[in-house]
Amino acid sequence: MKHIAPVLLTLQLLSSAANARLNVVATTPDIASIARVIGDDKIELTTLAKPTEDPHFVDAKPSFIVKLNHADVLIEGGAGLEAGWLPALLDQSRNEKLASGAPGRIACSQGVRLLEVPASLDRAKGDIHSAGNPHYLADPVNAKVVAQHIAESLCLLDPKSAATFQGNLSQFNTEIDNKLAGWKKTLAPFQGRELAAYHNSWLYFGECFELKIDLFLEPKPGIPPTPAHLGQIIKKMKAMHVNTVIVDPYLNRKTAETVARNTGATVVDVTQFPGGVKGTEGGYIQMMNQTVNLLAESLIKKN
Numbered sequence: 001m002k003h004i005a006p007v008l009l010t011l012q013l014l015s016s017a018a019n020a021r022l023n024v025v026a027t028t029p030d031i032a033s034i035a036r037v038i039g040d041d042k043i044e045l046t047t048l049a050k051p052t053e054d055p056h057f058v059d060a061k062p063s064f065i066v067k068l069n070h071a072d073v074l075i076e077g078g079a080g081l082e083a084g085w086l087p088a089l090l091d092q093s094r095n096e097k098l099a100s101g102a103p104g105r106i107a108c109s110q111g112v113r114l115l116e117v118p119a120s121l122d123r124a125k126g127d128i129h130s131a132g133n134p135h136y137l138a139d140p141v142n143a144k145v146v147a148q149h150i151a152e153s154l155c156l157l158d159p160k161s162a163a164t165f166q167g168n169l170s171q172f173n174t175e176i177d178n179k180l181a182g183w184k185k186t187l188a189p190f191q192g193r194e195l196a197a198y199h200n201s202w203l204y205f206g207e208c209f210e211l212k213i214d215l216f217l218e219p220k221p222g223i224p225p226t227p228a229h230l231g232q233i234i235k236k237m238k239a240m241h242v243n244t245v246i247v248d249p250y251l252n253r254k255t256a257e258t259v260a261r262n263t264g265a266t267v268v269d270v271t272q273f274p275g276g277v278k279g280t281e282g283g284y285i286q287m288m289n290q291t292v293n294l295l296a297e298s299l300i301k302k303n
């Protein structure tokens with residue numbers, strides 16, 4: 001008996017090393033949804049932000065420090081999206097694998113063509129998009145860029161699973177390409193139309209589908225609406241016959257309803273995070289599908 005126990009222990013250690021899956025933490029549910037598709041059962045995945053939480057202002061729970069401490073990989077949006085809450089958590093997690101520039105740190109904004117990048121950084125005015133607009137995953141073409149970045153990074157970290165990651169990537173790309181053609185067709189009748197949004201998080205969606213989503217209830221990203229600013233927006237919406245106000249689940253729907261009441265527009269509940277609104281729990285592609293359909297339904301109405 002004396003000799004069996006160490007042998008068993010060694011075997012257990014060997015088998016756990018052979019089956020070890022990468023422990024991946026994703027900051028937001030959109031990134032997590034793509035990581036899940038690519039990593040499938042080869043990764044352990046934890047998401048920090050809830051789908052109903054503002055990605056700029058995530059409630060930084062102490063449990064996140066433990067999750068980050070145990071992680072092999074951190075996938076973040078980057079471009080300043082998590083600047084208000086992630087750096088302090090990372091400092092406290094003391095995990096060298098997630099250090100900036102380490103193979104375990106995946107900043108999805110790398111490789112994405114960011115829009116609205118200012119000539120100089122200035123957070124003094126309260127603009128939380130001071131490094132450019134970080135909501136690039138609202139464009140399905142960028143979802144492919146991010147999927148590729150995640151797949152390449154996971155291949156380096158776990159070469160024995162590379163074939164799985166690459167196969168999943170090519171399946172995801174094919175599915176996006178197939179769906180994108182249909183989505184473009186659905187929104188084609190509304191090309192050039194103006195929409196109002198609470199927060200400037202739909203810029204890339206607008207670029208992709210040729211919609212102008214540039215009237216915002218917030219005077220600046222992250223600054224709450226003021227009566228004077230809303231008055232101006234209502235005036236512009238009336239003048240331009242804007243019939244749709246889009247609002248993300250973590251923003252103040254009542255404000256959007258007030259604007260809609262004053263303009264004859266319709267409030268449309270949309271999300272960039274799977275599970276953020278009902279019917280989007282199935283992942284990125286289902287969520288995008290619902291967004292396209294809801295906007296088409298709203299834009300066709302007369303006001």
Ligand SMILES: [Zn+2]
Nearest residue numbers: 056200201221
């Ligand atoms: Zn934002």
